[in-house]
Amino acid sequence: MRRLLLRNLACLAAGALLLAPAAARAAGVQIESPVEGATVFGKTEVKAQVFEGAEPVTRVEVYVNGKLVGTVAKPPYTLLFEAGDENIQRELKVVAYGASGVAGSATRVFKPLQIDDTMDLKLQQLFITVNRGQERALDLDQGDFRIADNGKQQQIVTFGKGELPLTAVLLLDTSESMQGERLQGVRRGATAFLQGMKPLDEAAVVMFSDRLLQLTPFSEDKSVLAHALATTQAAGGTAVNDFLYMSLKLLEPRLGRRVVVLLSDGDDVHSVVPMSEVLWKSRTGQAMIYWIQLEGGEKHHSFASAWRNAKDNDKEYDTLAKAVLESGGRIQRIDKVAEIESAFRGILQELREQYVIGYYPTDVRKDGRWHDVRVDVQRFGVRVRTRDGYVDF
Amino acid sequence: MIPHRFLVPHPRLPARVAASAVLALVCAAGAVRAQEPVDPFANPGAVTATPGQSGHGSRRDTSDAIQNRYRQILAAWAAGQTEKAAIDLMALESSVVRDDDSGSRKRILKAEEAVIHEIGAANLETLVPVAMLHHDVYRRYLQHGTKGHALLLIHARGMARDLAILYKEQSGSEGAALVSSRILTSLGGMLQQYAQQLPAAEMFYQAVTLDPRNTAAMMSLCIIYEKNSQYETAVEMLHKILALDPGYSEAQLRLALNQKRLGRTDEARKGLEQLAAAKEATWVTSLAAQELARLLSEKGSLAGAQKVLEAAIQRFPDEARLYVELAAVLDRKGEMRGAQAVMAKVLTLKPSTQDSSRLLYNTTRQETFAEARRFLDENARSRLSLLAEALSVPNHATIAADKVGS
Numbered sequence: 011m012r013r014l015l016l017r018n019l020a021c022l023a024a025g026a027l028l029l030a031p032a033a034a035r036a037a038g039v040q041i042e043s044p045v046e047g048a049t050v051f052g053k054t055e056v057k058a059q060v061f062e063g064a065e066p067v068t069r070v071e072v073y074v075n076g077k078l079v080g081t082v083a084k085p086p087y088t089l090l091f092e093a094g095d096e097n098i099q100r101e102l103k104v105v106a107y108g109a110s111g112v113a114g115s116a117t118r119v120f121k122p123l124q125i126d127d128t129m130d131l132k133l134q135q136l137f138i139t140v141n142r143g144q145e146r147a148l149d150l151d152q153g154d155f156r157i158a159d160n161g162k163q164q165q166i167v168t169f170g171k172g173e174l175p176l177t178a179v180l181l182l183d184t185s186e187s188m189q190g191e192r193l194q195g196v197r198r199g200a201t202a203f204l205q206g207m208k209p210l211d212e213a214a215v216v217m218f219s220d221r222l223l224q225l226t227p228f229s230e231d232k233s234v235l236a237h238a239l240a241t242t243q244a245a246g247g248t249a250v251n252d253f254l255y256m257s258l259k260l261l262e263p264r265l266g267r268r269v270v271v272l273l274s275d276g277d278d279v280h281s282v283v284p285m286s287e288v289l290w291k292s293r294t295g296q297a298m299i300y301w302i303q304l305e306g307g308e309k310h311h312s313f314a315s316a317w318r319n320a321k322d323n324d325k326e327y328d329t330l331a332k333a334v335l336e337s338g339g340r341i342q343r344i345d346k347v348a349e350i351e352s353a354f355r356g357i358l359q360e361l362r363e364q365y366v367i368g369y370y371p372t373d374v375r376k377d378g379r380w381h382d383v384r385v386d387v388q389r390f391g392v393r394v395r396t397r398d399g400y401v402d403f
Numbered sequence: 404m405i406p407h408r409f410l411v412p413h414p415r416l417p418a419r420v421a422a423s424a425v426l427a428l429v430c431a432a433g434a435v436r437a438q439e440p441v442d443p444f445a446n447p448g449a450v451t452a453t454p455g456q457s458g459h460g461s462r463r464d465t466s467d468a469i470q471n472r473y474r475q476i477l478a479a480w481a482a483g484q485t486e487k488a489a490i491d492l493m494a495l496e497s498s499v500v501r502d503d504d505s506g507s508r509k510r511i512l513k514a515e516e517a518v519i520h521e522i523g524a525a526n527l528e529t530l531v532p533v534a535m536l537h538h539d540v541y542r543r544y545l546q547h548g549t550k551g552h553a554l555l556l557i558h559a560r561g562m563a564r565d566l567a568i569l570y571k572e573q574s575g576s577e578g579a580a581l582v583s584s585r586i587l588t589s590l591g592g593m594l595q596q597y598a599q600q601l602p603a604a605e606m607f608y609q610a611v612t613l614d615p616r617n618t619a620a621m622m623s624l625c626i627i628y629e630k631n632s633q634y635e636t637a638v639e640m641l642h643k644i645l646a647l648d649p650g651y652s653e654a655q656l657r658l659a660l661n662q663k664r665l666g667r668t669d670e671a672r673k674g675l676e677q678l679a680a681a682k683e684a685t686w687v688t689s690l691a692a693q694e695l696a697r698l699l700s701e702k703g704s705l706a707g708a709q710k711v712l713e714a715a716i717q718r719f720p721d722e723a724r725l726y727v728e729l730a731a732v733l734d735r736k737g738e739m740r741g742a743q744a745v746m747a748k749v750l751t752l753k754p755s756t757q758d759s760s761r762l763l764y765n766t767t768r769q770e771t772f773a774e775a776r777r778f779l780d781e782n783a784r785s786r787l788s789l790l791a792e793a794l795s796v797p798n799h800a801t802i803a804a805d806k807v808g809s
Contacts, residue, residue, distance in 0.1 A: 220762040221755040222723035242754070247762045249724070256727045259746045262739075280761035282693050282728050291734065316765040319632040 038063055038114020039070075039106050050093045050100050050120045055209065058087040058104045058116070065108040073103040090209050132374055133167070134159070137267055137298060137338055138365040138385055138396040146363045147392050156386040159371045168368035175210035176267040176361055177228060178203070179257040180235075183274035183304075185219040188244040192304065195347035196273055197239045199302075199354040203271065204232045206358045214260060215239060218253040219246030220280040228264070250274055250330065251281035254299070255288045261297045267366065268297040269339070271357055273350070275304040277327055279315050285329035292333045293380065293401040300339040301330070302353045305346075338397035375402055469499065469514035474794060477518070480536045481791035489539050493555075496540070500554045508554050515562065525793035527573050528786045534566035534586055535783035541590065545597055563590055564606070571613055582782050584614035585775040591623060592772035600627055618644050618651070619771050625657060626767050634661045652678060652687045656764075659691070663698060672698055679711060684718050686760035692718075693728060693760070700732055708732045723749050724759065 043057035044050055060067050070087045072080050079091040093100065105115040136157070140147040152169040180200050188196065204213060209230070215238045217224035224242040226235055254272060261268040278285065292299060310327050312320040334341055342353050371381065383399045472495050480488035499511045522529045541559035544552055563586060571583035591606030604627045610620035621644050628637040641658040644651060659674030675698065678691035692715035699707040712729040719725060726749045733742035758766075 220759040221757070222749075222752065223754050225723075225750060225752070225754070227750055246758055247765065249759070249761065252724055252727050255731060256723070256746065256749065259727075259730055259734075259742065260750075263743055280759060280765060282697060282724060282761065283731050287731055287735075291731075294734075314630050314632065316626060316629045317761070 039104050039116040041102065041104055041116045041118050044102070044118070044120065046118060048120060050102070054091060054093045056089045056091065056102065056104065058106075060085070060087055060106045060114070063108070063113055065110060065113070067106050067108055067113060069107050071105045071107070073101075073105065075101055076103075132370060133368045134371055134383075134400065135168075135267070135296060136367045136369075136383065136385060136396045137361075138367060138394060139338075139360055139363070140365065140387060141393045141395075142389075142391055146360075147387075147389070148363060150365065150387060150389065150392075152367075154388050155365070155367060156388065157367065157369055158384040158386070159369070160373060160381050161384075162372055164369040164372060166367055166369050168366070170366040172362045172364050172366065173208075174267050174366050175208070175212070176269055177261060177264045178207075178211070178213040178268075179216055179260060179270045180204075180213060181216045181218070181253060181257045181270055181272045182239075183219070183248060183250070183272075183276065184217040184223050184242055184244045185246055185248045185276065186244055187248075187275055191347050192275065193244045195304075195350040199273065199350035200239050201236055202351045203354040203358050204235050206355065207232065214257075216253060216257055216260075217242045218249065219244070220249045221246055222253065222256075228260075247280045248274065248276045248278060249280040250278040251283045251285050251288050251326070254330075254333075255283045255291055258288070258291045258295055258297055262295055267361070267364075268295070269357075269361060270297055270299045271302065271354065272299060272334075273302040273304060273353075277310070277313070277323060278330070279317065279323075285326045285333070289329055289333045289336075290401070292337050293399070294403040296397070296400065297337065298339040298397070299334045299337045300357045301334045301341045302350065302357075303341055303343045304350065305344070336398040338395060340395070371402075378403055466510070466514045466517075469495065469511060470518050473515050473518050477522070477533065477536070477790060478794050480532065481787045481794060483787065485539070488536060489543055492536065492540050493543060496555055496558060497552070500558060502551060502554050505554075508558050511558065512562075519566070522790065522793040523569075523573075526789045527570065529790040529793045530566050530570040530573075531582055531786045532783040532790045534563050534570065535779060537562035537566065538586060538589060538779070542593055545593055560590055560594075560602075564609075568609070580613045582779065584610045584617045584620065585779050587613065588617060588620040588623070588775045589772050589779060591620065592767065592769060592775075595623065595627075595767045596769060600630065603627065615643075616647055617775075618648055618654075619775055622651075622654065623767050623771060625654075629657070629661065634664045637661045638665065652681065652685065656687050656691055656694075660694060663694070668698060668702070679715065686763050689715060689719050689722060689725070690760035690764055693725065696728060696732065700735070705732055705736045709736070721752055721755065722759075723752055723755065724761070726752075 038061050040059040040061070041056070042059055043055055056072050058070060058072075060070060068083075070082045071078055072082075072089050072091065074091070074093065080089045082089055087104075087106075100120045101117060102120065103115060103117045106113045138155070140150060148171070152166055155166060155169075157164040157166060180203060182196050182200060184193065184196070200215065207213060207230070212228040212230050213235055214228045215224060215226045215235050216222070217238070223245070224238050226238045229235060250272070254270065257270045257272075261270065310324065312324055314320045314323065318326065331341060342356070344350065344353055367385075373381075379402050381399045381402055383397060385394050385396050387394050473492075476488050476491045476495065479491065496511055500507045519530070519533060522533070537559050541556065541563055544556050544559055567583040567586035571579045573579075587606045587610035591603045591610065594603035594606060604624060607620040607624040607627070610617050611624060614620075621640055625637050625640045625644070628634070628640065638658060638661045641654050641661065644654045645658065648654070655674055656678055659671045659678065662668075662674065663671035672695065675691045675695035678687060679695050681688050681691075692711055696708040696711040696715075699705075699711065709729065709732050712725055712732060716722070716725050716729065726745050730742040730745045733739070733745060
């Protein structure tokens with residue numbers, strides 16, 4: 011658990027780097043990532059800018075605490091290395107070499123994480139999708155955004171464009187109605203999502219029906235996740251609420267960009283947790299929920315069960331839709347199994363093209379009240395989607 | 404004597420109404436499509452009947468041929484050739500009955516009716532194995548799928564049901580009521596398996612009318628009442644079931660949950676507490692704990708809900724849902740770290756291979772009808788010799804056919 015927390019704090023810090031003021035430039039070399047003050051654990055990406063002097067740069071070496079961890083021969087000078095899990099101070103040194111020897115270097119020191127301090131962190135992160143017509147608007151800058159929290163303008167402290175690592179739960183309805191071609195489609199779609207994940211992204215696969223059929227831990231290892239997908243068979247009824255609640259709980263201790271991708275061809279029938287509680291859970295967290303609704307059509311069909319009458323089931327459905335939209339995610343209705351894969355790809359693409367904005371709310375009271383969040387973009391003809399707000403909890 | 408009203412719609416359940424209701428359901432589901440002229444069930448042994456065939460003589464010949472074939476099939480059934488008899492009857496019926504010819508069912512009905520009239524007159528008890536043959540054929544039609552066979556399904560089910568009712572009405576004995584009630588229960592079970600709630604409810608209702616001690620039909624009816632939000636009626640039925648079988652734990656659970664829905668939370672809580680504390684760890688026990696925790700949670704007793712769920716997890720350590728519910732309760736209490744610790748345990752669980760208690764509650768399980776079907780099999784088997792005997796008497800159709808042949 012501690013390891014997870016530390017990794018996520020590292021992710022959060024990585025998100026902050028994108029707006030961080032440029033570090034003091036060492037002669038010929040500038041470390042862009044990790045930023046000053048970040049916490050370095052686990053897989054870490056080093057990015058450096060090298061400004062050539064009189065002679066061309068032949069290679070760049072990266073050292074951590076004096077130990078060579080990798081060499082890059084040509085631009086971009088980006089290196090992924092395993093920093094380990096020890097909560098210790100790390101000195102990162104990037105050395106550029108020319109034909110005649112050392113051309114320049116830069117050093118940055120990363121202190122160990124103070125866990126008690128970071129638990130009080132109340133940074134609100136918004137993941138914002140901006141469209142201009144049918145296209146994504148990718149040319150916006152920090153200055154284009156205005157954030158209002160309960161009507162009060164907020165100061166943006168972090169700003170980034172989509173490359174923040176993500177932690178996803180692929181929540182896949184594997185009930186009996188998903189047998190055969192549909193399950194194959196789900197496997198293909200989820201695999202496409204996993205294949206599109208980048209280093210530092212993590213995912214867990216949850217396959218459910220009226221019971222839990224498969225649950226993997228969060229992992230970057232695509233083969234582990236793919237194995238889970240391949241070996242689970244469809245059976246049973248549908249309990250969306252229970253396992254959506256579970257997914258949100260699993261994401262709760264993680265920081266950074268968190269997302270649940272729910273794929274289902276039906277409504278909840280068998281859950282014990284009402285959707286109103288899932289909505290509350292979603293409001294207290296920061297995870298986005300995407301709902302791929304297989305063969306959902308335009309209209310929800312009412313039904314009654316021994317658990318709820320048709321009216322109450324309709325309410326559950328509406329509340330789920332509300333939770334999805336409030337979270338800043340969206341509902342994608344698809345009519346054919348063949349569209350599942352592109353739906354997953356589309357969601358991953360959307361996540362990559364989001365703006366990531368962080369701010370410290372000026373009026374935090376921990377009173378359980380709803381905070382309305384409004385994001386305005388100072389450009390003509392754009393549509394903005396992000397979470398509607400959060401519960402101050 | 405077989406009355407003239409044989410196979411006339413029953414006053415409580417008009418056959419045509421039930422048939423049209425089923426047909427409407429099938430049509431609504433888009434199951435009925437334009438039919439190809441080739442019948443998928445046809446085989447060389449079938450009797451060919453062309454829709455709209457004209458001429459009094461040819462109709463008579465066809466009817467006689469159907470009757471003869473039907474007699475042969477019944478003889479095979481009586482001889483214990485159950486597989487052959489059922490397949491042959493399907494072939495015969497499907498060679499005559501077509502969904503695009505609404506009059507086609509009448510032809511097979513009249514021919515079969517004529518044979519049954521004769522053997523029933525010889526011995527009323529023969530109606531039981533004949534009903535069971537049609538019951539078996541109905542099951543097989545369902546397994547084949549309803550597409551293109553709506554009238555066949557209606558016919559097979561109608562035959563089994565009407566024979567059951569006729570047998571009871573003509574016999575008047577308590578034993579006949581038991582047999583008839585179980586035939587209807589089994590038919591209702593098959594209908595429910597294929598999600599046809601209304602016709603299933605009618606079957607169960609009649610089954611309970613014939614035998615007010617038929618708890619399988621009563622419980623099945625009760626589940627339909629629940630699904631239709633008729634909680635008060637369900638409670639009444641459940642009290643009757645528990646009066647007959649006080650130890651029926653599923654009935655106790657349903658009673659408690661329906662009481663809860665009606666706002667009688669004190670009664671519901673008492674019932675759920677007893678079930679959750681039961682010695683035997685069954686799906687009913689687990690579900691009682693889940694619902695008791697839910698009730699307590701809704702009443703604001705989060706500590707009580709927590710206690711119930713923690714105890715349930717001790718008994719059902721592999722049930723992920725109990726952990727999720729407990730995490731939700733702890734979240735509500737503001738114990739986020741405790742909730743996280745609970746969720747961490749979920750990650751260690753093995754995938755579940757059994758239907759959840761909540762699914763079982765929402766389903767009429769076919770095991771419910773196992774006893775009824777066993778009872779029917781025994782009763783039908785014991786009467787096969789009577790059927791063989793009744794069939795050995797020369798009949799009008801055979802004599803007529805012989806005359807034509809000579």
